[in-house]
Amino acid sequence: MSSNVTYNDFVIRFANVNGSGSASANGMFAKALFRMGIPVATRNIFPSNIQGLPTWFEVRVSEQNYLGRREGVDIMVAMNAETMVEDIASLKPGGYLLYDNSKPLAKTLQRDDIVEIGIPISTMLLPVFTDPKQRSLFKNITYLGALAGLLNIEFDVITGMVATQYKGKDALIQPNIHALEIGRQYAYEYLNAPLPLQVRRSDGVGDRIMVDGNMAAGLGSIYGGATVCAWYPITPSTSVAEAFEQHANRLRIDHDSGQKKFAIIQAEDELAAIGIVIGAAWNGARAFTATSGPGVSLMSEFLGLAYFAELPAVLWDIQRAGPSTGMPTRTQQSDVLAAAYASHGDTKHPLLFPASPKECFDFAALALDLADRLQTPIIVLSDLELGMNDNLSEPFEWDNDRRYDRGKVLDADALDAREVFGRYLDVDGDGIGFRTLPGTHPDKGAFFTRGTSRDEFAAYTESPEAYERNMERLLKKWQTAATLIPEAEITDNGCEAGAIYFGTTSLPMPECMDLLAHDGIHVDTCRVRGFPFGPEVVDFINSHKVVFIVEQNRDGQLRKLLINEHDFAPDKLVPVTYYAGLSISADFIQNAVTEYFAEHKLARITEVKS
Amino acid sequence: MTFVAKPRTHHPRLPVNEIGLTRRDYEGSVSTLCAGCGHDSVSAAIVQACAELSMPPHRFAKVSGIGCSSKTPSYFLNKSHGFNSVHGRMPSVITGANLANRDLFCVGVSGDGDSASIGMGQFAHIVRRRINMLYIVDNNGTYGLTKGQFSATNDKGSTNKKGVPNLYEPIDLASMALQLGATFVARSFSGDKRQLVPLLKAGLRHRGMAFIDVISPCVAFNNHEGSTKSYDHLRQFDHNVVNADYIGDHDEITADYQPGTIEDVSMPDGTTLRLYKLEDSFDPHDRVGALNYVQKRQQEGEVVTGLLYIDPDASDCHEILDTVHTPLNELNETDLCPGADNLDAINASFR
Numbered sequence A: 001m002s003s004n005v006t007y008n009d010f011v012i013r014f015a016n017v018n019g020s021g022s023a024s025a026n027g028m029f030a031k032a033l034f035r036m037g038i039p040v041a042t043r044n045i046f047p048s049n050i051q052g053l054p055t056w057f058e059v060r061v062s063e064q065n066y067l068g069r070r071e072g073v074d075i076m077v078a079m080n081a082e083t084m085v086e087d088i089a090s091l092k093p094g095g096y097l098l099y100d101n102s103k104p105l106a107k108t109l110q111r112d113d114i115v116e117i118g119i120p121i122s123t124m125l126l127p128v129f130t131d132p133k134q135r136s137l138f139k140n141i142t143y144l145g146a147l148a149g150l151l152n153i154e155f156d157v158i159t160g161m162v163a164t165q166y167k168g169k170d171a172l173i174q175p176n177i178h179a180l181e182i183g184r185q186y187a188y189e190y191l192n193a194p195l196p197l198q199v200r201r202s203d204g205v206g207d208r209i210m211v212d213g214n215m216a217a218g219l220g221s222i223y224g225g226a227t228v229c230a231w232y233p234i235t236p237s238t239s240v241a242e243a244f245e246q247h248a249n250r251l252r253i254d255h256d257s258g259q260k261k262f263a264i265i266q267a268e269d270e271l272a273a274i275g276i277v278i279g280a281a282w283n284g285a286r287a288f289t290a291t292s293g294p295g296v297s298l299m300s301e302f303l304g305l306a307y308f309a310e311l312p313a314v315l316w317d318i319q320r321a322g323p324s325t326g327m328p329t330r331t332q333q334s335d336v337l338a339a340a341y342a343s344h345g346d347t348k349h350p351l352l353f354p355a356s357p358k359e360c361f362d363f364a365a366l367a368l369d370l371a372d373r374l375q376t377p378i379i380v381l382s383d384l385e386l387g388m389n390d391n392l393s394e395p396f397e398w399d400n401d402r403r404y405d406r407g408k409v410l411d412a413d414a415l416d417a418r419e420v421f422g423r424y425l426d427v428d429g430d431g432i433g434f435r436t437l438p439g440t441h442p443d444k445g446a447f448f449t450r451g452t453s454r455d456e457f458a459a460y461t462e463s464p465e466a467y468e469r470n471m472e473r474l475l476k477k478w479q480t481a482a483t484l485i486p487e488a489e490i491t492d493n494g495c496e497a498g499a500i501y502f503g504t505t506s507l508p509m510p511e512c513m514d515l516l517a518h519d520g521i522h523v524d525t526c527r528v529r530g531f532p533f534g535p536e537v538v539d540f541i542n543s544h545k546v547v548f549i550v551e552q553n554r555d556g557q558l559r560k561l562l563i564n565e566h567d568f569a570p571d572k573l574v575p576v577t578y579y580a581g582l583s584i585s586a587d588f589i590q591n592a593v594t595e596y597f598a599e600h601k602l603a604r605i606t607e608v609k610s
Numbered sequence B: 001m002t003f004v005a006k007p008r009t010h011h012p013r014l015p016v017n018e019i020g021l022t023r024r025d026y027e028g029s030v031s032t033l034c035a036g037c038g039h040d041s042v043s044a045a046i047v048q049a050c051a052e053l054s055m056p057p058h059r060f061a062k063v064s065g066i067g068c069s070s071k072t073p074s075y076f077l078n079k080s081h082g083f084n085s086v087h088g089r090m091p092s093v094i095t096g097a098n099l100a101n102r103d104l105f106c107v108g109v110s111g112d113g114d115s116a117s118i119g120m121g122q123f124a125h126i127v128r129r130r131i132n133m134l135y136i137v138d139n140n141g142t143y144g145l146t147k148g149q150f151s152a153t154n155d156k157g158s159t160n161k162k163g164v165p166n167l168y169e170p171i172d173l174a175s176m177a178l179q180l181g182a183t184f185v186a187r188s189f190s191g192d193k194r195q196l197v198p199l200l201k202a203g204l205r206h207r208g209m210a211f212i213d214v215i216s217p218c219v220a221f222n223n224h225e226g227s228t229k230s231y232d233h234l235r236q237f238d239h240n241v242v243n244a245d246y247i248g249d250h251d252e253i254t255a256d257y258q259p260g261t262i263e264d265v266s267m268p269d270g271t272t273l274r275l276y277k278l279e280d281s282f283d284p285h286d287r288v289g290a291l292n293y294v295q296k297r298q299q300e301g302e303v304v305t306g307l308l309y310i311d312p313d314a315s316d317c318h319e320i321l322d323t324v325h326t327p328l329n330e331l332n333e334t335d336l337c338p339g340a341d342n343l344d345a346i347n348a349s350f351r
Helices: A022-035 A081-089 A121-125 A131-151 A157-164 A170-190 A213-223 A237-249 A271-281 A293-307 A336-340 A357-374 A384-388 A412-417 A464-484 A509-518 A535-542 A557-566 A586-599 B040-051 B068-075 B090-100 B114-118 B120-129 B173-180 B193-205 B231-237 B287-299 B317-321 B338-348
Strands: A009-017 A038-047 A054-062 A075-078 A093-098 A113-118 A211-214 A229-231 A262-266 A287-289 A313-319 A377-383 A390-393 A489-491 A497-501 A523-527 A546-551 A573-577 B060-064 B079-083 B105-111 B133-139 B184-189 B207-213 B238-247 B261-266 B270-277 B303-309
Touching: A009 A022, A009 A081, A022 A054, A022 A131, A022 A157, A022 A211, A022 A412, A038 A390, A075 A081, A075 A523, A081 A093, A081 A509, A093 A131, A113 A131, A113 B120, A121 A131, A121 A170, A131 A157, A131 A170, A157 A170, A157 A287, A157 A489, A157 A509, A157 B303, A211 A213, A211 A237, A211 A357, A213 A237, A213 A313, A213 A377, A213 A390, A229 A271, A237 A287, A237 A357, A237 A384, A262 B090, A262 B317, A271 A313, A271 B090, A271 B120, A271 B133, A287 A293, A287 A489, A293 A313, A293 A377, A293 A573, A293 B303, A313 A384, A313 B261, A336 A557, A357 A377, A357 A384, A357 A390, A357 A464, A377 A384, A384 A573, A390 A509, A390 A523, A390 B105, A412 B317, A497 A586, A509 A523, A509 A573, A509 A586, A523 A546, A535 A557, A546 A557, A546 A586, A557 A573, A573 A586, B040 B068, B040 B133, B040 B193, B040 B207, B060 B090, B068 B105, B068 B133, B090 B105, B090 B133, B090 B303, B090 B317, B105 B114, B114 B120, B114 B133, B114 B173, B120 B173, B120 B207, B133 B193, B173 B184, B173 B207, B173 B287, B173 B303, B184 B193, B193 B207, B193 B303, B231 B238, B287 B303
Parallel strands: A009 A075, A075 A093, A093 A113, A229 A262, A229 A287, A287 A313, A313 A377, A497 A523, A497 A546, A546 A573, B060 B079, B060 B105, B105 B133, B133 B207, B184 B207, B238 B303
Antiparallel strands: A009 A054, A038 A054, A211 A390, A489 A523, B184 B303, B238 B270, B261 B270
């Protein structure tokens, strides 16, 4: 039998009704596989709704660590009658349809090329759980139990999780385990369990953790020394502030007084949120906000002020489709240009592009350092895919010897030691002046902060020459920024073609490169990690004949930014863009690149098998 | 136009305060507002109030939005940092500044356009949050820098310079502040320094947000006949209810008000605020009563001035948030970073 069995390689999708309590059971499914050491990637596809609309949860199970989305579903757990038609249609030929056959499947829905697995969940639970609400919740647990039997999930891993999850509510443990058993027993007694599609314990996970990027961002902000967080609720960014608060309430409490070493304000809107951040940073506290595209639009005026007033600020933009409601709960990378050039009057902002929870953690602390060093807003561009889904990630690390880079701030002694203080004097030649904080010295260092109308000593002036000098110095500071942004991650094997991408577009890349190589198409890769782009990105483009710019927006925003900033020939940078609201898949990128190779008759290299 | 510094010399016999400073140490640069602008009187009153309270002139954070009023933080307290921010957004910036360092005295100056129109949302929410600050609105009923458009505080029927009447209902920021839960609400007139200076002093000493709506005529665009924010109109219709005097440890009571009821209010720092109630029926500890009174008088065309409401035992935002007493901007790695050991446990919780 084992010769026909495939292990640890499938896509399972759960189709549920929003608010039906499925998230907990589905999450346990993914976590159980993760605890068996099997690499998994989870994706929550949810509506802008609290209860009633369809929602899907997808788990990619991959021994090879292919963690991007893959087209086609191998197992569909169809628990939502409303979406049954499309759910059944999305199954690959040979796939498995798990459904509640308390009501038989309509003839019109039946497919010859899939395997139907009907389980009479409602009927079985009717005599066991008398409370209808409880019965409805336990449906989810029952299909989890059935899956345990069908896929050969280690049962004690699941029961262990139930015990942990309901610790303190012990009365719930037994009924949950009972519901699991009902499902599992049914699978063993009436179904052909286990299926030829199975899981088995693996060492594929290593020491990695499973966490969402927003949690990582919140934690990284705590480690990075943020003391002020101001925010306004907006999906998919809300959980950044919530994670910060949740962990700060534990990690940032003064031992003696029990008081908080942080302040968090849920502001009245995004304008106030960024205003609070800027006010706090002006007064020397490390501060950040988290928002999404609409928030960036609202914050734009303030971002321009902070750019010209030269104030640190950290902004997390968890990108999504936009505007308004509905599609905005789907992932995209469509704020690149809006963030890079946010505001009015010749502004540009350093960006960071994290691609994993570990990088969210690292960039949270780095962004706070960069903001203080460069005295300018730093925008971190994450997205819904990374921010709200549990991702496999290298564990978080912190070096206890690390010191915060508070940038060029003069205290009272430093002011006394100086003959001259000019807030906007470029003393070091890096375009960055020294600043002072309010209340530092009785007689020295006070100045008035405003936008552009000032000279090197922060005195009010509308002199054309002073304005030009200031603008040129800001450009010099921009060049300094380019030396501080994390370098791109490059794999260069001397291929003619290259691919540039960022953030979560990296997830399907290893699989995509393997698929392409199988067809003799070899492509070098460059994952950019921030903006302004470093010289290595420029070299990468210059040393390749054609470069695919792969991203998740319609207009090829990263490509436009590259062309705009570096005058690359547009023909050379080929856009590969996906923007339909799911995350980009390896298959999609493979098709686009393969088509380009065919159309332009580019050479393929096929290894000769000896 | 460039920055104009005032000469540093001063009269040798200028009186010094408790910390050895003269009033000149509290001044700012030369005003670039129009001669006779009410806002300059407000700035002068701030200088006097801070000097008389012997407050260290470098321990302020001055924040403003955009507009004539928002230029004024340049014209007082030169030894302090100032921040001329974004139109209508002073409240959020000063909120951040106060969160970062609770030990500084925060003074926000705004205008009627800044607070009652573009910044109405931020005004409302900073009242709710009780940021420890003095919030001054230089209220002239007009947009001066853009040449005389009506603002939202302008009375219905009041005319502009060309005689065109304002068609819309006015917004009364003092009433709003009362309704939104402000713990110190006052109104004054820039031309009445005797009333304004003690109110500013009390506001500076108040814990939480002290809001003072200062009617401050615009000599360029809103000081003609037909305007309800002109010097003449205010001198005629200003209705004082409760005047205040701020009494420090050694101060003599210098105010010279009409006789009425006197009430002493203990401030959180142990000092005393002495109230002169000019109308027996008015109780400055009764929020709803104050709201009714202001509205009633307004209906009769009168502008009620004085201390309208005070809750001397109010808490501020830091107390609400329960933050540590050390200013957040003084905390370092040892205070803030949970360290690698904690991270091991955090990683384990995600396995």
